[in-house]
Amino acid sequence: MTISIDPQKDNNESLQPNGWLRYLSFSLDHKVIGIQYMVCGFLFYLIGGTLASAIRIELASPMSDFLPRDVYNQFLTLHGTIMIFLWIVPVVNGAFGNYLIPFYVGARDMAFPRLNAVAFWLIPPSGLMLITSYFVEGAAQSGWTAYPPLSITTPQSGQIIWIISVLLLGGSSIFGGINFIATIIKLRRPGLKLMQLPMYCWAMLGTSLLVVLSTPVLAGTLILLSFDIVAHTGFFNPVLGGNVVVYQHLFWFYSHPAVYIMVLPAFGLVSEILPVHSRKPLFGYTTMVYSIMGIVVLGLVVWAHHMFTSGTPPWMRLFFTIATSFIAVPTGIKFFNWVATLWGGKISINSAMLFSCGFIINFVFGGITGVALAQVPFDIHVHDTYFVVAHFHYIVYGGTVFIIFSSIYHWFPKVTGKMLGEKLGIIHFAITFIGFNLCFAPQHWLGLNGMPRRVAEYDPQFEFVNQISSIGALLMAISTLPFLVNIFLSFRNGKDSGNNPWNALTPEWLTTSPPPVENWEGDAPLVEEPYGYGYSFSEKNKKI
Amino acid sequence: MTTLDSSKEIQKNTSEVNEKHEDFRMFGLVTFLIADGMTFAGFFAAYLTYKAVNPLPEGAIYELELPIPTLNTILLLVSSATFHKAGKALLKDKNSDSQKWLILTALLGIVFLICQLFEYFHLPFGLTDNLFASTFYALTGFHGLHVTLGTLMILIISWQTRLNTGRITSKNMFPLEAVELYWHFVDGIWVILFIILYLL
Numbered sequence: 001m002t003i004s005i006d007p008q009k010d011n012n013e014s015l016q017p018n019g020w021l022r023y024l025s026f027s028l029d030h031k032v033i034g035i036q037y038m039v040c041g042f043l044f045y046l047i048g049g050t051l052a053s054a055i056r057i058e059l060a061s062p063m064s065d066f067l068p069r070d071v072y073n074q075f076l077t078l079h080g081t082i083m084i085f086l087w088i089v090p091v092v093n094g095a096f097g098n099y100l101i102p103f104y105v106g107a108r109d110m111a112f113p114r115l116n117a118v119a120f121w122l123i124p125p126s127g128l129m130l131i132t133s134y135f136v137e138g139a140a141q142s143g144w145t146a147y148p149p150l151s152i153t154t155p156q157s158g159q160i161i162w163i164i165s166v167l168l169l170g171g172s173s174i175f176g177g178i179n180f181i182a183t184i185i186k187l188r189r190p191g192l193k194l195m196q197l198p199m200y201c202w203a204m205l206g207t208s209l210l211v212v213l214s215t216p217v218l219a220g221t222l223i224l225l226s227f228d229i230v231a232h233t234g235f236f237n238p239v240l241g242g243n244v245v246v247y248q249h250l251f252w253f254y255s256h257p258a259v260y261i262m263v264l265p266a267f268g269l270v271s272e273i274l275p276v277h278s279r280k281p282l283f284g285y286t287t288m289v290y291s292i293m294g295i296v297v298l299g300l301v302v303w304a305h306h307m308f309t310s311g312t313p314p315w316m317r318l319f320f321t322i323a324t325s326f327i328a329v330p331t332g333i334k335f336f337n338w339v340a341t342l343w344g345g346k347i348s349i350n351s352a353m354l355f356s357c358g359f360i361i362n363f364v365f366g367g368i369t370g371v372a373l374a375q376v377p378f379d380i381h382v383h384d385t386y387f388v389v390a391h392f393h394y395i396v397y398g399g400t401v402f403i404i405f406s407s408i409y410h411w412f413p414k415v416t417g418k419m420l421g422e423k424l425g426i427i428h429f430a431i432t433f434i435g436f437n438l439c440f441a442p443q444h445w446l447g448l449n450g451m452p453r454r455v456a457e458y459d460p461q462f463e464f465v466n467q468i469s470s471i472g473a474l475l476m477a478i479s480t481l482p483f484l485v486n487i488f489l490s491f492r493n494g495k496d497s498g499n500n501p502w503n504a505l506t507p508e509w510l511t512t513s514p515p516p517v518e519n520w521e522g523d524a525p526l527v528e529e530p531y532g533y534g535y536s537f538s539e540k541n542k543k544i
Numbered sequence: 545m546t547t548l549d550s551s552k553e554i555q556k557n558t559s560e561v562n563e564k565h566e567d568f569r570m571f572g573l574v575t576f577l578i579a580d581g582m583t584f585a586g587f588f589a590a591y592l593t594y595k596a597v598n599p600l601p602e603g604a605i606y607e608l609e610l611p612i613p614t615l616n617t618i619l620l621l622v623s624s625a626t627f628h629k630a631g632k633a634l635l636k637d638k639n640s641d642s643q644k645w646l647i648l649t650a651l652l653g654i655v656f657l658i659c660q661l662f663e664y665f666h667l668p669f670g671l672t673d674n675l676f677a678s679t680f681y682a683l684t685g686f687h688g689l690h691v692t693l694g695t696l697m698i699l700i701i702s703w704q705t706r707l708n709t710g711r712i713t714s715k716n717m718f719p720l721e722a723v724e725l726y727w728h729f730v731d732g733i734w735v736i737l738f739i740i741l742y743l744l
Contacts, residue, residue, distance in 0.1 A: 178575045186568040212579045217586035233678040241675045
């Protein structure tokens with residue numbers, strides 16, 4: 001059975017407003033939804049960043065003098081939850097996925113446009129609810145992991161609001177995942193084969209599989225946790241005969257894949273950006289695809305490496321150490337492929353490229369500490385110390401957030417038809433890169449010397465290093481300013497970019513910038529070789 | 545990467561590309577049901593782990609009676625068959641027959657829910673009595689929620705099936721097929737739940 005769609009008639013014309021108001025409407029256009037995700041995510045990023053700054057100001061001195069202890073706990077819980085569920089996951093999946101995937105598969109929209117709009121509009125209310133809980137009766141205090149029995153014994157109202165928010169955000173994520181899988185598998189333009197898709201499609205396919213398989217488990221777990229809090233059942237309450245380790249297993253069954261949900265799309269995005277700016281085909285396309293799928297499979301069976309100090313039996317430690325170490329193989333393949341893509345290329349040094357290279361450097365550090373943390377003896381030594389904080393931020397900030405900025409510099413001309421200023425872009429990169437490394441590199445040392453995480457006060461011997469870290473955090477906060485100024489100035493009177501300022505070959509550049517409502521005037525182009533840089537098409541045909 | 549010389553094929557399809565695409569609503573539903581199944585998988589995993597590592601306190605009651613759940617299993621399996629009949633009838637344009645089968649299916653669902661409630665009221669333990677009791681109510685309750693939603697959906701589509709000119713006809717089978725798939729899914733989950741919770 002087929003469904004008729006009429007491309008000439010804009011179905012939504014009468015239903016949705018034009019101009020900037022459509023960004024506040026229940027729009028079904030995937031490009032509008034992508035921008036909604038982006039702007040909404042960025043606003044939450046500013047809030048989460050403010051919280052992070054408050055945390056670092058508090059940690060500049062050993063005693064809790066800037067924030068009361070319970071407020072500190074609320075801030076770190078809100079910081080983690082906002083950054084993960086309201087900034088990184090919606091932006092790398094929702095924003096770029098919705099904007100780019102229909103172009104990449106040669107479609108006019110996502111497979112389920114209404115579901116798509118629903119998925120987005122679940123986010124602002126749950127985010128606002130989460131933040132409001134701080135002003136009402138205090139937000140949740142048990143960290144973004146909400147481990148029981150802590151989450152059962154801390155004040156209930158904030159914790160319950162936290163659970164409801166995360167459930168809604170998880171639902172949004174699942175709807176998004178279903179949409180991406182259907183779009184990539186079913187909505188491809190006739191003649192376009194899976195192995196001809198740009199790498200970001202593969203990354204999103206893998207990510208969406210993880211979302212669909214693991215997010216529901218978190219939802220079930222949080223429902224059980226809310227029973228423990230509200231109805232006083234004993235699932236995770238040892239006093240009532242429950243088992244806290246079961247919570248940890250179920251929680252990490254989602255939350256370890258969640259790390260890949262945050263970082264795999266970034267892998268895809270960087271694989272789009274590097275070939276364009278180094279004018280070379282993406283190195284090792286096929287191995288890249290298999291690596292992504294390898295990470296998806298392995299990512300589902302490594303969760304217990306977060307629990308080496310939770311009384312896991314020896315066989316479990318052995319299995320999860322080995323499985324986790326194996327993840328370094330596909331990740332390493334991808335790393336070498338990116339370096340090989342750059343090798344001998346005609347590299348343009350611009351903001352997008354700088355952020356991508358910054359990503360590669362930071363990600364190697366995060367990856368190496370990740371392999372170290374997978375080893376049981378080492379992990380037991382640094383468990384719940386700042387070493388883990390440093391590792392995690394090297395992956396999600398040094399990795400994913402760098403790529404988000406890189407992607408904004410790369411795709412801003414696509415979305416607005418205007419170039420972003422390069423000077424401010426390079427200043428933005430320099431301050432971010434220095435600030436980030438200044439903030440998080442010293443935390444490795446803090447962790448190795450035994451400074452525990454998630455505590456407002458610490459031993460005075462750590463004061464100096466913490467102050468260095470706080471200065472780095474201050475730089476990171478400042479680095480947002482040139483970026484915002486740049487966006488504002490470029491948006492008002494930026495240089496016209498033309499349709500394809502980077503001379504890129506991926507399909508989203510083969511239409512006007514900004515694109516028309518249904519993406520293409522006429523038929524979608526068939527792009528068989530999205531990375532065919534560096535040789536002419538006649539040569540290409542000879543080669544193949 | 546390989547290329548293919550499909551320019552002819554593409555030209556042939558060009559007009560189709562813009563005006564028609566395959567119906568993949570069922571594909572989306574299957575993906576959703578996989579996600580839903582993972583929620584149950586999480587619950588089952590928790591239950592089995594509790595059973596393996598968390599001994600219940602002395603004197604805890606965790607015995608279940610078999611007759612009612614066995615009846616419930618039969619009810620749901622029969623309801624799957626009656627739903628299938630409804631689809632067959634609709635294919636032959638016998639809308640009123642189809643509607644009757646659907647109403648019968650919904651009735652079986654309602655009887656299932658009544659039996660479930662009856663069991664709840666006659667069990668010797670309550671929600672917070674012990675870990676087994678809590679898990680039992682969480683699992684069966686979550687499944688019961690699915691049955692409730694399914695029954696409501698069946699009642700809606702049975703109303704929409706009543707006429708040859710209505711929303712659901714042999715030309716537009718999707719709503720019926722979607723609910724049917726969901727219903728079979730809920731039945732399948734019940735069979736697993738019955739085995740794990742009552743028989744093991």
